Amino acid sequence: MELHIRLDGRKGLADQLYQQLRAGIDSGHLAAGTQLPPTRLLAAQLGVSRKTVAEAYSRLTYENLLSGVVGRGTFITPRVPLPSGEARTVPLAAAATLQRWQQRATVLAGRGQEAPSRYDFVGGASSKAQFPFDQWRSCLNYALRRSQRHPERQFAAQGLPELREAIAHHIAYARGVHCSAADILVSNGAQQALDLIARVLVEPGCQVAMEDPGYPPARQLFLAQGAKVQSVPVDDQGMCVSHIADGTRLIYVTPSHQFPLGMPMSEPRRHALLARAAELGAVIIEDDYDCEFRYQGPPADALQRLDRHGLVAYVGTFSKTLLPELRLGYAVLPPAVLGAASVAKHLSDWHSPTLLQWALARFIAEGHLNKHIRRCHDIYSARRARILARLDDDLSPWLSAVPASAGFHLSALAQPGVDIGLLTKLARNVQVGLYSLAPFFSQAPVRPGLLMGFGAIELLDIDPALDRVRDTLQMLS
Structure with missing residues (x-):
């Protein structure tokens, strides 16, 4: 030095x-x-x-x-802290606020603190083995060259025009989303998109409705904004729309692949949800987090495509499709929301990283994204089929799959008498990572079961892992 x-x-x-x-x-x-x-x-x-x-x-x-x-x-040498003096004991005026934020820790935040198991059925994670690193590296080099000769120093909070154009074409083709580049806001992952929408729509005391069970970070985000969050139950057709309370301002839903159970929202229920939102004047956040992967039946368009009143804010991400480290997402926002959310984005961080935006725009434009999705679709489909086959066979005395046709996780409900908490603990002792559904329930009665991700576990590892799960269940019986 x-x-x-x-x-x-x-x-x-x-x-x-x-x-x-x-x-x-x-x-x-x-x-x-x-x-x-x-x-x-x-x-x-x-x-x-x-x-x-x-x-x-x-x-x-x-x-x-x-x-x-x-x-x-x-x-x-590290210094030993001095004894706390009188000045350090003065209570902060914001102490209560800080305490409330500390209590917002979510069930998903602690997973990275655990040592990974040899066989891991973690949800929401994809395998890096399939990612086209050479093509991405080429796109990053293009972004560096573009940056070197680009005269501008300031960029729009809404995102680079070429990336928004690429996203608009991609989600129109893949998910049936009806939009143009002008409707899109680029964000740092889907979580920031949720934060920006909540920031401009939610005030202390206002009513927000979301599925129960549901996505814990979204619930904690709404609570942190001071909202009263209503837990709306789900059935085999998705969110029970008739339970949405009067006075609701914002509705959060995962209609294509309900999180965490996995079933899609039926067509009649979708129309009922849009009608209820129009009656309330409520904005719907459609979180379409992993539905570019569909395994059976005709492709289901996004809820946003059915919207005729400008009420659906469609949120997507590339962190799950490509790499979690990418941290790029987007939102297709109604005109009434887009301007305010763009201001909030500018005040939050000015804009998402320009180099990554240029690289991703190039990656999509050159067809690498669609090729990657097609390649991963076959891989994930085989993994999903293998898990379902085992659930229908030797694991059927203890677990049954919830019907799901998209994404890269599925849920398995426990048969009566199965102690899921003990199962997950004992499974970790034999190097199998299993994850209970219980933390995703808020007020609805917990349905004991497992969230089984197949994005990060290799096909050849599934049978050895499930053999250990079966042996553990037999021991518990």
Whole structure:
């Protein structure tokens, strides 16, 4: 590291060096853990003898400000925090607000803290083995070249026009969404899109309706905005629209692949939902998080396509289709919402990363996205079929699949007497990651079962994993 040391004269050099290093440590400019240059190197840089530097280091080491690690060098010792003084005990005026935010931790946030199992049925995760890294690298290089010759320094909060145009064409083809590039807002993942919509529509005390069971981060987001969240039950046709309360301002729903159970919303229920929203003047958030993968029956268009009143805000993401690290999503917003959400986006982070937007626009335009989806469709379809076959066969005494035709997870409900909590615990002991449905329920009675993702587990791993699950269930019986 480079030290800013200035020595005056030729006397007291060791003391001068000591004082300046001590001041740097006390002020925090030399942070704990920082490695100092070797005595020989620093002496050469300062034009002094090595003995002078060694003497300064020795004094700091004696005071426990430096510590030597054999074979590695000399490091600044972490300081012991001073006892809390009177000034640090003053209660913050925002303490209650901070406490409420700390309580917003969600069930999905803790998964990354656990060591991954050998066989993992985690939901919402895709396999990186199928991702076309070479094509993506080429698109990133294109984005760098584009940035190098681009004269602008400011970009629209709504997103790059070429990316919005590419998204509009893609979702029209893949999901039947009726929109133009002007209707699209690019976001940092679907979660930011939800946040922006909630920020401009939700006020403390207003009513928001969402499915129960449902997506916990969306629920916590609405609660954090001060909303009263109504838990609307679901049945085999999706959200029970007749339960949506009067005065509701916002409705959150996953009609194509209900999260977490998996069944699609029926056509009559979709029309009923749109009619109820029109009656209330409520905006519907359609979270279409993974429905580019469909395995049986004719393709079901998005709910947004049926909207005739400008009430549906369609939210999608590339984090699940491509890579979770990408963190790019989008929202197709009604005109009444788009302007306000664009302002909120600008105030939040100005715009999503331009380099990634250029790269993704190129990736879509060159056909890599559709090729990737087609390739993954066959892979996910085989994995899904294998899990369903096992659920219908030797696992049927304990688990039964919920009918689902899209996405890359399915749910399996437990037969009476199966202790799902104990099963997930014992399964982890044999290196199988299983995930209970219980955390996704809020007020509705919990339906014991498992959320079984097949995006991140290889086909050849499914049978060995489910053999261990079967053996564990037999032990519990």
